Amino acid sequence: MHAPILSPSLLAGDHAQLGASVRAVEELGLSWIHLDIMDGHFVPNFSFGPQTVAAIRPGSKLFFDTHLMLDEPHRYIEAFAHAGSNQISIHIEPAYDHAGTLARIRALGCKCGIVLNPGTPATAIEPVLPLVDLVLVMTVQPGFGGQPFRRDVMPKLRRISDRRRELGLTFRLEVDGGIDVATAAECRAEGADTFVAGTSFYRAADRAKFAADISSLA
Secondary structure (H helix, E strand, C coil): CCEEEEEEEHHHHCCCHHHHHHHHHHHHCCCCEEEEEECCCCCEEEEEHHHHHHHHHHHCCCEEEEEECCHHHHHCCHHHHHHHEEEEEEEECCCCCCHHHHHHHHHHHCCCCCCECCCCHHHCCHHHHHHCEEEECCCCCCCCCCCCCCCHHHHHHHHEEEEEHHCCCEEEEEEEECCCHHHHHHHHHHHCCCEEEEEHHHHHCCCCHHHHHHCCCC
């Protein structure tokens, strides 16, 4: 498996001081930050747009792990790539050209990922597995932070991990939703290597310990 990576979700940071929330990640020596992009249609909430990404990009060297929760993500990948995203992940659920959009993300110089919601079976993404750098398995229904972790997705996580091995692929396997040290360890045992933590990271009494515990998962 890949070495574990913690990707704190900026959605749970202080929206009045996003720059400070980004620096809090950098000061711990972490390399990734997760940017949740919501359109109010695919999920019942709004978050950041490309202008926000562009505004924080000049002051940060972090890897911008950008998750598009959009009805029509193919219409916005250029905007987020030009804003400074390093990786753009798109959902499998809406109807659009998934393979073509992944190829376009890569052509724009970004890594690409595919995302599936808790109710979406692993088989839905299998045709595009050879095309991606990352698979993101949502462990809550996306839209709002602070939701409890859903253990019913664990068999799906294992299935995707097994397919990665069977096909000889090297994509990272990310989980997002209700992730803390304990649930990250459970997901690690099922093959996950990349952990999005929002509320649990930004509200941790000791963020350095939290980050160290995730980063040291066997």
